[in-house]
Amino acid sequence: MPRCLTAAFAALVPILLLAACGTHQGEPGAEQTTPASPQGYYAESGHQPPFSRQPYEPFRRVEAVAVAMQEWQLFGKPVFDDPPDTRIPPGPLDNPARQPGHWERIGEYWWLGQNSSRREAGWTGMHDEYGREFDDQREDYYAWSAAFISYVMRTAGAGARFPYAPSHYVYINAATDMTLGRTTGWAIYAERPEDYAPQIGDLICSSRTRRAMRYQQLPARPFPGHCDIVVATAPGQISVIGGNVANAVTMKHVPVTPDGKLATPDGEVLDTRYPWFVVIRVAYDQ
Numbered sequence: 508m509p510r511c512l513t514a515a516f517a518a519l520v521p522i523l524l525l526a527a528c529g530t531h532q533g534e535p536g537a538e539q540t541t542p543a544s545p546q547g548y549y550a551e552s553g554h555q556p557p558f559s560r561q562p563y564e565p566f567r568r569v570e571a572v573a574v575a576m577q578e579w580q581l582f583g584k585p586v587f588d589d590p591p592d593t594r595i596p597p598g599p600l601d602n603p604a605r606q607p608g609h610w611e612r613i614g615e616y617w618w619l620g621q622n623s624s625r626r627e628a629g630w631t632g633m634h635d636e637y638g639r640e641f642d643d644q645r646e647d648y649y650a651w652s653a654a655f656i657s658y659v660m661r662t663a664g665a666g667a668r669f670p671y672a673p674s675h676y677v678y679i680n681a682a683t684d685m686t687l688g689r690t691t692g693w694a695i696y697a698e699r700p701e702d703y704a705p706q707i708g709d710l711i712c713s714s715r716t717r718r719a720m721r722y723q724q725l726p727a728r729p730f731p732g733h734c735d736i737v738v739a740t741a742p743g744q745i746s747v748i749g750g751n752v753a754n755a756v757t758m759k760h761v762p763v764t765p766d767g768k769l770a771t772p773d774g775e776v777l778d779t780r781y782p783w784f785v786v787i788r789v790a791y792d793q
Contacts, residue, residue, distance in 0.1 A: 554623045555661060562664035565792035566694065568708030571663035572738045575748045575756075578655070581612060582755040590780045594753055599643055603755040604632035604651075613651050616750065620657030620671055627654065627673040646754075652733050653677075655750025656710065659736060660789075668694035675734045679712055680726035682787045694790040697725060701774050703786050704767030710734045710787035711747060711761065711769060719782035734787065735759070740767065 557563075564570065579585075582603060587594070603609055610632030621628040629636030630649055641649055656678075657671040670681045670693060682695040695710075699722050705711050714720035715731040735747035738758070743765070748758050762777040763769055769783045770776045776783050 555619055559662055559664055559666070562666055564664060566664040566666070566668070567793040568706070568789075568791045569793075571659055571708045571736065571789070571791070574659045574662050575736050575738055578612075578659075578750075578756045579748050579758055582609065582757070585753060585755050585757045586759065587753045587757045588759050597754055602643065603753075604646075604751070605643075609755075610634070613654075613750075616651055616654040616658040617673075620654045620661055621673060622671065625673065630654075650751050652749055652751035655756065656734055656736065665694060668692065670695075674729065675712060675732040676727065676730050679732065679734070679785060679787065682785075683725040696788045696790065697722070698786040698788050699774075700769035700776060700783055700786055701772055702768070703788060704763070705737050705740075705745060705769065705786045706788075707737050707740060708791055709737050709789050711737065711745075711783050712785050712787060713781040713783050720784045722784050725785065733781075 554560075585603075597603070599605065604613055612632075614631030614634070617630045618628050626636045629638075630651075632651065633640050635641055635649070653673055653675045656675070657669070657673075660669040661671055670678045672678055678693075678695060679697065681690065681693050682697040684690040685693050685695060686697045700711075712732055712734040715733060720727065720730065720732070733749065733752075735749035735752075737745050738748050739746040743763060745761050745763055745767070746758055747761055748756060750756050752759065761769070761781075761783070764771060764777065769778065769786065
């Protein structure tokens, strides 16, 4: 091998190794760190509809909830209130995320929910950025629940005030930094489940780590998680909608205390199915 090529290859090896180590299996976009400011999240021109690129209307709770409800209806209004470990994995022919119309719609969540510079913007419910169908055994790696939340926030008019990301921990950490006063510009704040009652349009988040996350651990290094958007509140219960729950946009009902909180004053979470550990309060315009 010519000396110049040998030197070039030697210089490239560390870069390739870092790239290989930067992504965690089962967590798309895990190489992304918590953003320092919203400046890097302005959408590229033409990557999103004009009505959301420069919002035609104020960023309102009713808009975010309406977008989430519309997507839930598109998937057939599924409700899943059983514990997550009781789900029966769907077969290739009955997987909602791979059904005609659905996999394309999930592709829109990725495309509109992420900046076009991210490779995840080219994914669908069953394809990678090259249009290759991925094996259903690798669906965790292509999990689209954070893409769904990003899609809802961007479409509802959050503009540059939400850190659109393929992984939930990115905006959980950004919300924490806002609460701690470490950054500015985002319209999200992290709240303790025992201190704040989630309102319509807020997000509630749980971890998918082997040992449940706790609020005091935030901000944290990249971790697998899940967030749902609150679409209704009632005495003793809130209704939330999330993406990639049972391979669809799904509603579930979450028990709350009499004053609407996820946890009691001592921090005990009422919902024994999910370890909710943070509420993201969204500072809507209205």
